[in-house]
C-alpha cells in the first residue's frame with residue numbers, strides 16, 4: 001500500500017546537520033530505506049526557517065534547503081525526483097519518491113511577491129503561511145493574542161499562490177488569519193500537519209470548524225504523529241506516552257468531522273525528538289495501518305488516508 005506524506009522536516013535537518021537522506025542509520029527519521037519499506041511515493045519537504053533567521057538569512061537558509069532537495073534528486077535520480085506538475089505526480093511503479101518543496105512559514109519571501117515567483121521557479125509548490133510566530137503574512141498560532149488577520153501582503157500572496165498553483169497551507173494559523181484565508185481562497189486549501197483540538201485542546205491543533213471549512217472547499221487535513229499534539233500533557237507539563245493508537249484516534253475523529261476523502265497524513269517526522277513509541281519513522285507505519293483497521297476503517301479507507309486523498313488533492317492544485 002502506497003504512502004504519501006504532507007509534511008516532514010527531513011531536508012531542513014539535512015541542510016542544518018549535513019545528514020544523508022540515503023543512510024538508514026544516519027540520524028534522520030525519514031530516509032530512503034525507510035521510505036521504501038513504507039511504500040512511500042511522495043513527500044512534501046518542509047523548507048523551515050527558524051525564527052532567529054528572519055529577513056535575508058531566512059531567504060538564504062531556505063535556498064540552502066532547496067539546494068539540498070535539488071542535489072538529492074540530481075545525484076540520485078532513481079531514488080528521488082522533484083515533483084512540480086500534475087504529470088510528475090506518482091505513483092510510477094518502482095520509480096523515485098516524488099519530493100515537493102514546501103515553505104513552512106512565508107518568512108523567506110520577506111514580504112516580496114517577486115520572491116514567490118523565484119521560489120516557484122525553484123520548485124516550491126506549497127506554503128504554510130506562518131509558523132508559530134508572526135511574519136509579514138500574519139500572526140502565527142504561538143502569538144498569545146493574535147489580533148490581526150492576513151496583512152495586505154498576505155492577501156496578495158494567497159491570490160498569487162493560487163494563480164501559480166501553489167497550495168495554501170493553513171497549519172500553524174490562528175483563527176483570525178485562518179478565517180481570512182477561508183474567505184479568500186478559490187481553490188482547495190490544506191492543513192498539512194495538525195492534531196484535533198477536540199481531542200487535545202491546543203491552539204496549534206485545528207478545531208472541528210476549521211477542519212470542516214477546509215473540507216467544504218475541497219481541501220484536505222493532514223494528521224501528524226507528534227505526541228505533544230496527540231495526548232494532553234499531565235499537570236507537570238510532562239507528556240504521557242503516545243502511540244499509533246492515538247494517531248488513529250485523531251484520524252478517526254477527523255474522518256467523522258470532514259469525511260474520509262478529506263483526511264491525509266502529514267507526520268511531521270524529523271520535526272520533533274520524542275516520537276510515538278511504535279511510530280519512530282516511516283518503516284513502522286504498519287502499526288498505524290493496524291491501529292486504523294482495529295478502529296474499523298476498511299482497507300479502502302486506509303488507502304485513501306495513506307496516499308489517495310493527498311495525491312487527488314495535489315492533482316487538483318498543482319499546475320499543468
Ligand SMILES: [Zn+2]
Pocket residue numbers: 104171172193271
Ligand atoms: Zn510545523
